[in-house]
Amino acid sequence: MSAAGWLELAHDDPFGVHNLPYCAFGQERLRGTGVRIGDRILNLAAAEERGLVDAGGAFLGQGTLNRFMSAGRPAWARVRERLTELLSAGRHRDAVEPLLLPIAQVRLGLPFEVADYVDFYSSQEHATNLGRLFRPGGEPLLPNWKHLPVGYHGRAGTVVVSGTYIPRPHGQRKAPDEAAPTFGPSQRLDIEAEVGFVVGAPSDGPVAVDDFRAHVFGAVLVNDWSARDLQAWEYQPLGPFLGKSFRTSISPWVVPLDALDAARAAGPAQEPEVLPYLRAAEHHGYDIDLEVRWNGTVVSRPPFAGLYWTPAQQLAHMTVNGAWARTGDLYASGTVSGPDPDQTGSFIERTWNGARPVRLDDGTTRAFLLDGDTVTITGTAPGPDGVRVGFGEVTGTITKPE
Amino acid sequence: MSAAGWLELAHDDPFGVHNLPYCAFGQERLRGTGVRIGDRILNLAAAEERGLVDAGGAFLGQGTLNRFMSAGRPAWARVRERLTELLSAGRHRDAVEPLLLPIAQVRLGLPFEVADYVDFYSSQEHATNLGRLFRPGGEPLLPNWKHLPVGYHGRAGTVVVSGTYIPRPHGQRKAPDEAAPTFGPSQRLDIEAEVGFVVGAPSDGPVAVDDFRAHVFGAVLVNDWSARDLQAWEYQPLGPFLGKSFRTSISPWVVPLDALDAARAAGPAQEPEVLPYLRAAEHHGYDIDLEVRWNGTVVSRPPFAGLYWTPAQQLAHMTVNGAWARTGDLYASGTVSGPDPDQTGSFIERTWNGARPVRLDDGTTRAFLLDGDTVTITGTAPGPDGVRVGFGEVTGTITKPE
Numbered sequence: 001m002s003a004a005g006w007l008e009l010a011h012d013d014p015f016g017v018h019n020l021p022y023c024a025f026g027q028e029r030l031r032g033t034g035v036r037i038g039d040r041i042l043n044l045a046a047a048e049e050r051g052l053v054d055a056g057g058a059f060l061g062q063g064t065l066n067r068f069m070s071a072g073r074p075a076w077a078r079v080r081e082r083l084t085e086l087l088s089a090g091r092h093r094d095a096v097e098p099l100l101l102p103i104a105q106v107r108l109g110l111p112f113e114v115a116d117y118v119d120f121y122s123s124q125e126h127a128t129n130l131g132r133l134f135r136p137g138g139e140p141l142l143p144n145w146k147h148l149p150v151g152y153h154g155r156a157g158t159v160v161v162s163g164t165y166i167p168r169p170h171g172q173r174k175a176p177d178e179a180a181p182t183f184g185p186s187q188r189l190d191i192e193a194e195v196g197f198v199v200g201a202p203s204d205g206p207v208a209v210d211d212f213r214a215h216v217f218g219a220v221l222v223n224d225w226s227a228r229d230l231q232a233w234e235y236q237p238l239g240p241f242l243g244k245s246f247r248t249s250i251s252p253w254v255v256p257l258d259a260l261d262a263a264r265a266a267g268p269a270q271e272p273e274v275l276p277y278l279r280a281a282e283h284h285g286y287d288i289d290l291e292v293r294w295n296g297t298v299v300s301r302p303p304f305a306g307l308y309w310t311p312a313q314q315l316a317h318m319t320v321n322g323a324w325a326r327t328g329d330l331y332a333s334g335t336v337s338g339p340d341p342d343q344t345g346s347f348i349e350r351t352w353n354g355a356r357p358v359r360l361d362d363g364t365t366r367a368f369l370l371d372g373d374t375v376t377i378t379g380t381a382p383g384p385d386g387v388r389v390g391f392g393e394v395t396g397t398i399t400k401p402e
Numbered sequence: 403m404s405a406a407g408w409l410e411l412a413h414d415d416p417f418g419v420h421n422l423p424y425c426a427f428g429q430e431r432l433r434g435t436g437v438r439i440g441d442r443i444l445n446l447a448a449a450e451e452r453g454l455v456d457a458g459g460a461f462l463g464q465g466t467l468n469r470f471m472s473a474g475r476p477a478w479a480r481v482r483e484r485l486t487e488l489l490s491a492g493r494h495r496d497a498v499e500p501l502l503l504p505i506a507q508v509r510l511g512l513p514f515e516v517a518d519y520v521d522f523y524s525s526q527e528h529a530t531n532l533g534r535l536f537r538p539g540g541e542p543l544l545p546n547w548k549h550l551p552v553g554y555h556g557r558a559g560t561v562v563v564s565g566t567y568i569p570r571p572h573g574q575r576k577a578p579d580e581a582a583p584t585f586g587p588s589q590r591l592d593i594e595a596e597v598g599f600v601v602g603a604p605s606d607g608p609v610a611v612d613d614f615r616a617h618v619f620g621a622v623l624v625n626d627w628s629a630r631d632l633q634a635w636e637y638q639p640l641g642p643f644l645g646k647s648f649r650t651s652i653s654p655w656v657v658p659l660d661a662l663d664a665a666r667a668a669g670p671a672q673e674p675e676v677l678p679y680l681r682a683a684e685h686h687g688y689d690i691d692l693e694v695r696w697n698g699t700v701v702s703r704p705p706f707a708g709l710y711w712t713p714a715q716q717l718a719h720m721t722v723n724g725a726w727a728r729t730g731d732l733y734a735s736g737t738v739s740g741p742d743p744d745q746t747g748s749f750i751e752r753t754w755n756g757a758r759p760v761r762l763d764d765g766t767t768r769a770f771l772l773d774g775d776t777v778t779i780t781g782t783a784p785g786p787d788g789v790r791v792g793f794g795e796v797t798g799t800i801t802k803p804e
Contacts, residue, residue, distance in 0.1 A: 143576075144635055241552075322569050
């Protein structure tokens with residue numbers, strides 16, 4: 001079968017049969033889960049109802065992917081193999097084509113119900129930059145940073161799908177030279193470009209590093225919107241809270257881990273050597289290229305491949321204390337920043353706290369987000385035969401406070 | 403009607419008709435929600451099925467309280483009034499008595515599905531003690547503490563019901579005089595005695611301080627188990643993570659806010675004055691007395707009434723940035739500690755980091771928790787006519803690591 005198959009997609013379509021990301025959608029009376037092929041989605045409930053796919057009923061009557069995600073890797077692999085066949089072999093065309101919906105005609109929803117949301121802090125460049133900006137004069141990288149993937153729990157209930165408007169949050173902020181805090185709309189609204197991993201098969205105890213692929217279903221793009229003024233005032237000693245919890249956006253497409261096989265890579269060397277529970281026999285890094293557009297202007301290209309901690313190490317760490325991982329747990333990488341300013345995944349880094357504003361294509365300049373600004377993060381990864389795997393985009397527009 | 407009613411409870415039974423806390427239970431083929439009266443529970447699905455209570459079907463076929471909690475205060479008040487009548491007026495005895503189950507014969511479950519879990523840090527005495535212990539030499543209370551209720555998100559997926567065993571967590575720890583971290587079972591396992599508040603009616607934006615009672619359904623006891631060695635090594639700069647996320651225990655009874663009317667009290671005076679969004683017209687403090695037993699020995703009596711920040715201020719703060727509150731959101735007070743050592747809600751405070759071990763009734767001494775130790779936290783609050791309102795207990799026993 002050709003990569004293009006009966007759908008006659010371009011050979012290098014990032015949403016060819018080598019990708020097959022899953023989604024949830026709603027459309028008038030129709031609501032369900034789907035899989036993307038080119039610029040269409042296959043209605044999975046309809047496919048299962050007609051016996052074209054057998055996911056043990058996991059697609060029937062479901063508005064989210066959670067039930068399918070909980071089925072585990074053997075089921076994911078079986079369904080993926082079958083979908084590949086249905087969307088490639090010409091003999092299935094007559095049965096499958098009526099179940100395809102143009103993406104432009106559906107409303108894409110949050111692809112899964114988020115159980116717990118954790119955000120890591122795994123880019124050494126980002127952690128160093130933020131340390132310099134938030135704790136000037138101190139050691140930017142704290143002593144624990146190279147021994148464990150630092151992370152914290154975020155607010156699962158405010159994770160929203162790409163396209164959802166982002167009301168500018170209110171809150172307390174206090175500049176160092178002010179005597180007391182004031183209250184008002186954030187004046188330092190920022191983004192964090194990240195990649196998130198989604199737990200499918202739950203665990204009732206620690207997940208070994210090399211068991212990562214047995215539990216994690218796939219990956220999404222994440223924009224962890226951040227109000228830096230709120231965050232700076234509130235975050236000691238218990239960490240970020242309202243500066244992050246107003247909204248977190250994710251892409252509507254969950255890219256299956258199986259689609260990212262060609263993107264697997266060794267992470268950076270880790271020195272000092274990590275403790276045994278964080279050592280892996282396999283490569284669990286991923287070579288994913290992100291691109292950040294601010295009102296259409298590309299302002300940054302953060303390289304995920306440079307992250308110090310892999311998603312497999314993050315999951316192993318997160319559960320090593322006996323915490324369960326549940327279907328729908330979302331854990332994000334933390335801001336992806338490379339060594340160069342135009343590789344940074346946040347604007348506080350990109351503009352160095354506003355000191356070096358960026359110029360947009362319309363001639364205006366920006367330090368932080370203005371009302372009406374739109375930020376779009378896209379991502380692609382190497383696929384088979386030199387074809388890219390598309391993550392699609394996570395986008396959001398800032399509105400005045402609600 | 404007498405407070406004892408046809409059930410012939412003692413006048414001062416802390417679970418008389420003035421209390422009526424809700425629960426979820428399982429028992430062989432029977433699974434549902436209930437309301438406690440004395441040492442029995444009324445099966446609410448059965449009561450609604452038979453037309454004795456009308457909760458709009460919220461009790462039918464439900465294994466948790468979430469659906470009822472989402473119905474809002476008018477529904478809660480109507481149901482409470484009807485339950486009071488059913489359990490007081492003798493004419494209902496024949497219909498109601500067959501639906502009562504002895505508590506000893508049911509297994510109590512997690513009373514609601516936890517949406518997001520937030521833990522605050524609202525006792526000035528606790529924050530000061532922990533500041534001294536975790537940041538010796540520094541200012542114990544950070545500059546933001548009296549301006550906002552400091553808090554962070556915890557792990558919702560590991561909130562368990564009272565009685566669940568608590569496996570000692572593994573993790574990284576590093577003493578200041580050690581060159582590198584080591585890995586192993588926590589050697590400084592601790593408790594935090596807290597009171598948690600449960601959101602019933604959701605909000606799609608900020609909740610004003612004085613709207614607290616329109617959204618919050620009731621209160622539970624919380625033990626936020628804490629591995630101090632893990633926490634000390636990991637918590638900077640993003641806050642506690644694995645030192646807390648292994649398990650958090652809550653009592654099986656959700657005490658309705660309406661049962662706590664007589665316990666309402668002014669919080670402590672707040673100086674400096676707080677920002678307008680944290681100012682209240684009504685009293686939202688609660689006078690709840692906690693008691694902590696370590697293997698049966700009472701080691702502490704933390705006074706909730708002394709908390710600096712009220713649960714109404716906590717909810718207002720948590721949502722002021724536009725974050726939604728969902729049905730099932732649980733937010734806890736943070737450790738409740740009074741000014742005296744025998745009023746502290748954690749053992750790291752009670753034993754001053756192990757320097758002043760406590761002697762138990764069996765003659766042994768303790769600094770932190772040993773395998774096999776059981777901690778039980780109980781609570782009561784003033785009710786009408788001098789009768790106490792019981793919270794029951796949250797208990798847990800430490801087991802060897804899984």
